Amino acid sequence: MAFDPQGGAAFLAVAVETIQRHWRELYPLLDAEARAELIEILEDAESDPVAAARDLRELIKPFTPPDHPARRALTPTGVRLRPTTGEPPADAVLLPMLSALRTAALTGTADGTEPEVSRVDGTEPEVSRAGGDDAPAVPRLPAAAPAPAPSPPPFATLKIRVAALVYCGNEVALIRRDRADSVHYTPPGGNVEPGEDLGEALARELHEELGLDVGRAEGGELVWVADQRVSRPGPTPPPRKLHLIYRLRIDPAVRAGLATEEFDELPDGGRETGHIVWVDHRAAAELPVFPPLGPRLAALGPDTAVTDAALPAITDDTYRWV
Incomplete structure (x- = not known):
């Protein structure tokens, strides 16, 4: 089958x-x-x-x-x-x-x-x-039949995505996706399911994508929030998405047991491979990271204090969907 x-x-x-x-x-x-x-x-x-x-x-x-x-x-x-x-x-x-x-x-x-x-x-x-x-x-x-109701306006639906910056020393885990016309990096994470607790959603996503048991990590504080309102191709109105980005710290022994690849199922039954790479956070300023936080990630070490959690809004004026 x-x-x-x-x-x-x-x-x-x-x-x-x-x-x-x-x-x-x-x-x-x-x-x-x-x-x-x-x-x-x-x-x-x-x-x-x-x-x-x-x-x-x-x-x-x-x-x-x-x-x-x-x-x-x-x-x-x-x-x-x-x-x-x-x-x-x-x-x-x-x-x-x-x-x-x-x-x-x-x-x-x-x-x-x-x-x-x-x-x-x-x-x-x-x-x-x-x-x-x-x-x-x-x-x-x-x-x-009667005429259908008008389509909802863009960004009428709100979704929440949780992600984590997982540090091992000064290196942070990112998922790199190589496509025909682009390469981009994302912190591991994913959408919160309806009714799901935020902490449980983060633990589930990190286990699915990295194989990480959050009980073996330190930290877990929320460091950034990003508000995404970006148009995208297709007939379905794009959702508004809030990105909640947390910070965790692990030791080399835990890192040694983590996954090196992550797979996304595609609608046609195929899979897209994401490569889990460890990047010195200080070199992240020029990386195509989404949400677009490269320069801020370059300045954020595993223990750097965060004084302002609000990232600039991600809109059509500041980002193009790829």
Whole structure:
């Protein structure tokens, strides 16, 4: 069992089918802005299926716990473990799936009386009444549905990312990502899950990316906060993101047992490799670090006092998305 490599259409079909299976439980969790965003993603899905599948996963994250079945099924790991289907679905199959899901998003609340998405013969979905097998099928067309709510403005959604500057002496751990047109460095960390404690989120991310048990580190104080409001490509409005950056100190024995690479799952089933490098913090001024804190990192040693935790805002005037 492995990810079907045939193309973006197959990947999008998995995402759409997953949302269909969990529609009744998932739809009531979405607020009005998320429902409008769902419709927008589906309307643009045919032009970029892989991006649409990724955006569908990101959309439901703030509304579902990590163990929600739809959330698990839409993760890259969950998708890759589905059996391969050979050929990607033809337009005659994928387009009705998109149409049916758009219709349900436009017309249904999935509360037991309003329409929900169901499958008739495994390939041709339609919208039917949620009321058991005896309920009559009621096909609906998007053209007859009310106009969708306007898309939320940029930065209407707030996300929080925790990261750490992990020092061993004067060297600090950064994750270097080498791409075709850019190289950049980030402190290890990641997004806080809905309802997750900040300290627990930091411990989880450092264990996932570095293999670090924070119980073997010293410190843990918050040193910087950065407010990110940067536009990015794609139909989904960009979120506003707060970066909370902490400082930890470890000894060489702990460092010797840490990971040297970190892997990010990609929407197409591949992986992006991040190289964990140890950089003398005094040489960080010219590095392309994100959040853009290179000069400040150069001045911040493992024990340097911090008098102002607020970093300059990261906006379109000061940063370009790469």
